[in-house]
Amino acid sequence: MQKFTYVIKDEIGIHARPAGxxxxxxxxxxxxxxxVKGGKAAAxxxxxAVMGLGVKCGDAVEVEVEGADEAAALEGIKAFFExxx
Numbered sequence: 095m096q097k098f099t100y101v102i103k104d105e106i107g108i109h110a111r112p113a114g115x116x117x118x119x120x121x122x123x124x125x126x127x128x129x130v131k132g133g134k135a136a137a138x139x140x141x142x143a144v145m146g147l148g149v150k151c152g153d154a155v156e157v158e159v160e161g162a163d164e165a166a167a168l169e170g171i172k173a174f175f176e177x178x179x
Contacts (some may be wrong), residue, residue, distance in 0.1 A: 095158055095159065095160040095163050095164070095166065096160075096168045097156055097158040097159065098153055098157055098168065098172055099154055099155070099156050099157075099170075100154070100157065100176075100179070101152065101153070101154045101178065102149055102151055102173075102179050103122075103151065103153065103154050103156075103177070104178070104179045105151050106151065106153060107148075107149045107150040107151050107153065108144060108145065108147070108149040108179060109145075110121050110145065112157065112178050112179055113141055113145050114121065114141060114149070115145065115174070115178060116120065116138060116144060116171075116174060116178075117125045117128050117138065117139055117140070117143075119138075119170065119171065119174045120137075120138035120139045120167075122168065122170065123159075123161070123167035123170065123171075124161050124162050124163050124164050124167075125158070125159050125160055125161025125163050125164045125167040126160050126166045127139065127157065127158070127159050127171060128153050128157040128158045128159075129147060129149075129156075129157055130155065130157075130158060131137060131145060131147045131148075131153060131154075131155045131156075134147055134157075135144075138146045138157070138171070139146065146175060153163055157171055157172070157175070159171065162163050
Protein backbone atom coordinates (compact mmCIF):
# COMPACT_ATOMS: atom_id res chain seq x y z
CA MET A 95 0.00 0.00 0.00
CA GLN A 96 1.14 3.51 -0.84
CA LYS A 97 -0.28 6.71 0.59
CA PHE A 98 0.10 10.45 0.69
CA THR A 99 -1.35 13.29 2.73
CA TYR A 100 -2.84 16.35 1.07
CA VAL A 101 -4.19 19.60 2.53
CA ILE A 102 -7.27 20.79 0.62
CA LYS A 103 -6.75 24.23 -0.94
CA ASP A 104 -10.11 24.59 -2.75
CA GLU A 105 -12.01 27.23 -0.76
CA ILE A 106 -15.23 25.18 -0.85
CA GLY A 107 -13.52 21.85 -0.04
CA ILE A 108 -14.53 18.62 -1.78
CA HIS A 109 -17.97 19.58 -3.06
CA ALA A 110 -20.09 17.99 -5.82
CA ARG A 111 -18.14 18.98 -8.93
CA PRO A 112 -14.61 18.02 -7.81
CA ALA A 113 -15.97 14.94 -6.01
CA GLY A 114 -17.55 13.77 -9.28
CA UNK A 115 -14.29 14.35 -11.14
CA UNK A 116 -12.37 12.52 -8.41
CA UNK A 117 -14.66 9.48 -8.69
CA UNK A 118 -14.20 9.48 -12.47
CA UNK A 119 -10.40 9.65 -12.05
CA UNK A 120 -10.36 6.90 -9.40
CA UNK A 121 -12.37 4.55 -11.64
CA UNK A 122 -9.56 4.64 -14.25
CA UNK A 123 -7.43 2.45 -11.98
CA UNK A 124 -7.67 -1.16 -10.90
CA UNK A 125 -6.29 -0.36 -7.43
CA UNK A 126 -8.49 0.32 -4.42
CA UNK A 127 -8.29 4.03 -3.57
CA UNK A 128 -9.48 5.34 -0.22
CA UNK A 129 -9.69 8.83 1.23
CA VAL A 130 -9.31 9.07 5.00
CA LYS A 131 -10.27 12.11 7.09
CA GLY A 132 -10.54 12.17 10.85
CA GLY A 133 -10.67 8.40 11.21
CA LYS A 134 -13.41 8.01 8.58
CA ALA A 135 -12.57 6.36 5.25
CA ALA A 136 -14.39 6.47 1.92
CA ALA A 137 -13.80 4.61 -1.32
CA UNK A 138 -12.77 7.20 -3.91
CA UNK A 139 -15.04 5.49 -6.46
CA UNK A 140 -18.21 6.22 -4.46
CA UNK A 141 -19.47 9.80 -4.86
CA UNK A 142 -21.77 9.93 -1.83
CA ALA A 143 -19.13 8.37 0.42
CA VAL A 144 -16.54 10.96 -0.66
CA MET A 145 -18.97 13.84 -0.13
CA GLY A 146 -20.04 12.29 3.19
CA LEU A 147 -16.56 12.90 4.61
CA GLY A 148 -17.37 16.62 4.66
CA VAL A 149 -13.88 17.73 3.63
CA LYS A 150 -13.41 21.51 3.95
CA CYS A 151 -10.69 23.91 2.89
CA GLY A 152 -7.61 23.45 5.07
CA ASP A 153 -8.47 19.87 6.02
CA ALA A 154 -5.75 17.27 5.65
CA VAL A 155 -6.79 14.01 4.00
CA GLU A 156 -4.79 10.84 3.58
CA VAL A 157 -5.14 8.99 0.31
CA GLU A 158 -4.39 5.26 0.38
CA VAL A 159 -3.82 3.27 -2.79
CA GLU A 160 -3.49 -0.51 -2.89
CA GLY A 161 -3.52 -2.88 -5.84
CA ALA A 162 -1.89 -4.01 -9.06
CA ASP A 163 -1.39 -0.52 -10.52
CA GLU A 164 -0.89 1.37 -7.25
CA ALA A 165 2.17 3.34 -8.40
CA ALA A 166 0.36 4.72 -11.46
CA ALA A 167 -2.84 5.27 -9.45
CA LEU A 168 -0.97 7.13 -6.72
CA GLU A 169 0.67 9.47 -9.24
CA GLY A 170 -2.60 10.04 -11.11
CA ILE A 171 -4.64 10.77 -7.99
CA LYS A 172 -1.89 12.95 -6.50
CA ALA A 173 -1.78 15.02 -9.72
CA PHE A 174 -5.59 15.27 -9.66
CA PHE A 175 -5.56 16.62 -6.09
CA GLU A 176 -2.86 19.17 -6.90
CA UNK A 177 -4.68 20.42 -10.01
CA UNK A 178 -8.26 20.40 -8.69
CA UNK A 179 -8.30 20.56 -4.90
